[in-house]
Amino acid sequence: MRSVVLHGPRDVRVEDTPDPEIVEPTDAIIKVTATCVCGSDLWPYRGLEPVNQPSRMGHEYVGVVDQIGSAVNDLQIGDLVVGSFVASDNTCEICQAGFQSRCIHQVMMGSVGTQAEYARIPLADGTLVKVPGTPTEQQLKSLLAASDVLGTGWFAAVAAEAGPGKTVAVVGDGAVGLLGILAAKHLGAERIIAFSRHADRQALATKFGATDIVEERGEGGIKRVLELTNGYGAHSTIEAVGTQEAMDQAIGSTRAGGHVGFVGVSHGVELNGFGLFWATVSLLGGPAPVRRFLPELIELIMTDQIDPGQVFDLTLPIEQAAEGYKAMDERRATKVMLTL
Amino acid sequence: MRSVVLHGPRDVRVEDTPDPEIVEPTDAIIKVTATCVCGSDLWPYRGLEPVNQPSRMGHEYVGVVDQIGSAVNDLQIGDLVVGSFVASDNTCEICQAGFQSRCIHQVMMGSVGTQAEYARIPLADGTLVKVPGTPTEQQLKSLLAASDVLGTGWFAAVAAEAGPGKTVAVVGDGAVGLLGILAAKHLGAERIIAFSRHADRQALATKFGATDIVEERGEGGIKRVLELTNGYGAHSTIEAVGTQEAMDQAIGSTRAGGHVGFVGVSHGVELNGFGLFWATVSLLGGPAPVRRFLPELIELIMTDQIDPGQVFDLTLPIEQAAEGYKAMDERRATKVMLTL
Numbered sequence: 055m056r057s058v059v060l061h062g063p064r065d066v067r068v069e070d071t072p073d074p075e076i077v078e079p080t081d082a083i084i085k086v087t088a089t090c091v092c093g094s095d096l097w098p099y100r101g102l103e104p105v106n107q108p109s110r111m112g113h114e115y116v117g118v119v120d121q122i123g124s125a126v127n128d129l130q131i132g133d134l135v136v137g138s139f140v141a142s143d144n145t146c147e148i149c150q151a152g153f154q155s156r157c158i159h160q161v162m163m164g165s166v167g168t169q170a171e172y173a174r175i176p177l178a179d180g181t182l183v184k185v186p187g188t189p190t191e192q193q194l195k196s197l198l199a200a201s202d203v204l205g206t207g208w209f210a211a212v213a214a215e216a217g218p219g220k221t222v223a224v225v226g227d228g229a230v231g232l233l234g235i236l237a238a239k240h241l242g243a244e245r246i247i248a249f250s251r252h253a254d255r256q257a258l259a260t261k262f263g264a265t266d267i268v269e270e271r272g273e274g275g276i277k278r279v280l281e282l283t284n285g286y287g288a289h290s291t292i293e294a295v296g297t298q299e300a301m302d303q304a305i306g307s308t309r310a311g312g313h314v315g316f317v318g319v320s321h322g323v324e325l326n327g328f329g330l331f332w333a334t335v336s337l338l339g340g341p342a343p344v345r346r347f348l349p350e351l352i353e354l355i356m357t358d359q360i361d362p363g364q365v366f367d368l369t370l371p372i373e374q375a376a377e378g379y380k381a382m383d384e385r386r387a388t389k390v391m392l393t394l
Numbered sequence: 395m396r397s398v399v400l401h402g403p404r405d406v407r408v409e410d411t412p413d414p415e416i417v418e419p420t421d422a423i424i425k426v427t428a429t430c431v432c433g434s435d436l437w438p439y440r441g442l443e444p445v446n447q448p449s450r451m452g453h454e455y456v457g458v459v460d461q462i463g464s465a466v467n468d469l470q471i472g473d474l475v476v477g478s479f480v481a482s483d484n485t486c487e488i489c490q491a492g493f494q495s496r497c498i499h500q501v502m503m504g505s506v507g508t509q510a511e512y513a514r515i516p517l518a519d520g521t522l523v524k525v526p527g528t529p530t531e532q533q534l535k536s537l538l539a540a541s542d543v544l545g546t547g548w549f550a551a552v553a554a555e556a557g558p559g560k561t562v563a564v565v566g567d568g569a570v571g572l573l574g575i576l577a578a579k580h581l582g583a584e585r586i587i588a589f590s591r592h593a594d595r596q597a598l599a600t601k602f603g604a605t606d607i608v609e610e611r612g613e614g615g616i617k618r619v620l621e622l623t624n625g626y627g628a629h630s631t632i633e634a635v636g637t638q639e640a641m642d643q644a645i646g647s648t649r650a651g652g653h654v655g656f657v658g659v660s661h662g663v664e665l666n667g668f669g670l671f672w673a674t675v676s677l678l679g680g681p682a683p684v685r686r687f688l689p690e691l692i693e694l695i696m697t698d699q700i701d702p703g704q705v706f707d708l709t710l711p712i713e714q715a716a717e718g719y720k721a722m723d724e725r726r727a728t729k730v731m732l733t734l
Contacts, residue, residue, distance in 0.1 A: 147624075147649075148649060148650050151651045153650045153651035153674060155650075156651065156674050158625070284487075285498070286487050286488065286498075296667075298667075301667060309487075309488060310488050310493045310495075310496030311488055311491045311493035311496065311683075320668045320670070320671040321667075323667025324664050324665070325664070325665040326660075326664060326665075327636075327638075327641060327661075327662070327663025327664060327665060328660045328661070330660070330679070330680075331679055331680050331681070332681070333680070334493060334495070334496050334678075334679070334680030334681065335678075336553075336677070336678040337676070337677040338674075338676040339670070339674070340650070340670075340671050340673070340674030341672070
């Protein structure tokens with residue numbers, strides 16, 4: 055089958071690789087309908103994470119069940135399914151508490167590689183959620199978004215306790231930050247302050263529900279949020295970047311007693327305990343338990359209540375994956391869908 | 395009046411200082427009935443925080459209202475009152491959200507110094523809570539505990555979301571940690587694991603509700619908690635020390651999706667963002683909003699439903715304050731009450 059393989063910094067190739075096979079009886083094989091490039095794929099692409107050997111890429115997917123293992127009970131061949139970037143049993147105490155991304159049997163889908171024609175999905179019954187009906191082209195994009203960026207933005211908004219009467223600040227105007235805005239809006243937030251310097255992303259932020267745009271960053275950005283909130287700061291802040299500056303900006307923008315949901319994969323961030331003590335904010339972050347939200351998100355998408363697929367501003371056939379990575383790296387695209 | 399003054403590391407003296415006066419119309423002056431030495435007083439006492447000039451000490455107090463400013467409406471001379479270590483207006487948005495320790499008009503009582511015959515209490519209406527009736531000697535101890543260590547342990551347990559069905563781990567067997575156990579028990583925790591190596595503190599921990607005692611620390615301590623919880627870790631962990639080792643132990647003992655309440659004043663702690671991301675625990679800490687809990691705590695104490703005063707294992711007249719500091723420093727006492 056054809057697969058996207060990263061050979062080194064900025065060296066993306068599409069190659070023939072062996073078809074996946076059922077390994078565990080709880081596995082399924084899906085024929086990938088659509089996949090995409092993640093902001094986190096850019097870390098190794100940019101050489102900011104080591105690439106020691108040619109690596110299969112991708113962890114987002116919508117697909118059709120093609121084969122099932124002998125212990126798979128809830129899926130049938132031909133089912134259209136969405137799963138998260140972490141395979142999970144959905145039965146352990148951690149999963150049952152809604153943290154499937156830290157399932158005690160978790161398998162990171164990045165180690166599988168879903169930017170390919172087929173993918174092996176471990177723990178298929180726990181991981182995959184069936185899509186009812188036949189999605190439109192736009193709904194398909196949204197379902198693909200649900201696989202990671204939507205679910206991650208949603209988790210960030212929930213972790214930040216966005217809700218009625220709340221002012222929410224969003225650090226990061228990539229796909230996750232933008233969908234954090236959409237989530238905060240859906241959860242009933244009164245006011246949503248988006249940090250963004252890019253006109254196209256500002257426009258989408260506003261479309262998704264942002265009420266205020268702040269172009270300043272760092273201390274200047276924090277000052278603006280304080281000005282916009284009578285000196286108190288936001289109740290709820292979403293951090294969707296993963297850098298020191300973004301994390302400091304998120305914590306600094308949040309009032310005492312407020313909540314920060316951080317979902318940017320942390321790169322080189324150090325938090326000073328004394329500063330955090332005196333900030334007195336709740337901090338919850340990590341790999342988003344997308345599986346927790348998938349059934350609700352799929353329903354919202356298939357009934358056209360939300361349209362997160364708008365974050366995909368470039369669609370390419372998988373053979374042109376290299377151009378997709380390049381466009382995201384150069385910020386010519388927010389999020390790139392790869393079709394098969 | 396007589397006051398406790400720290401002149402340098404391990405140099406505690408009791409001296410004559412000027413009587414306090416009403417400065418702001420919202421002030422009250424209280425005649426201190428009882429005060430005490432805090433674990434956090436030991437940081438400067440041990441030279442781990444600089445002492446650049448002779449410093450008045452103390453921030454915990456029970457007292458009788460002696461004078462009130464012209465804008466004080468809810469208190470009368472002669473009222474027996476308890477307040478927290480942070481004076482707060484109790485009306486700003488931060489206070490109303492229950493985070494009075496970060497009131498926008500906050501005054502740290504440590505800057506006032508309550509180890510003295512009299513103390514000026516800023517924002518008296520917001521800060522002081524009246525005690526109904528006349529406390530017994532034991533209830534007086536408990537009311538004094540409510541001023542800081544009980545309220546702090548209570549906040550830690552609430553921040554850690556201790557409650558029915560939960561396993562709570564408690565790092566730190568000082569007064570705050572011990573009262574965190576009492577709080578977790580009162581909040582309905584199913585199982586409470588106390589880290590402690592001292593027989594007397596283990597005994598009090600058990601009396602307050604600990605179901606398991608772990609003597610190991612660091613990685614060994616984490617391993618024991620995992621063994622006691624089917625490999626999952628605690629749902630809720632209280633950190634009541636403030637060191638790197640204690641914070642790492644607290645986070646490491648907590649399951650993904652669990653909560654850490656940290657109230658040890660952070661000294662030299664650095665949290666690695668990547669580690670925190672993958673820990674996927676909620677973190678909330680800071681100076682405890684004791685004022686939030688005071689009305690409830692006073693009622694529980696005056697109706698003998700809780701007896702937190704047991705943490706005071708040494709009571710001395712204020713003239714012997716130096717011996718009180720020494721006993722706590724040498725761990726001969728858990729918590730020292732000073733009487734006037």
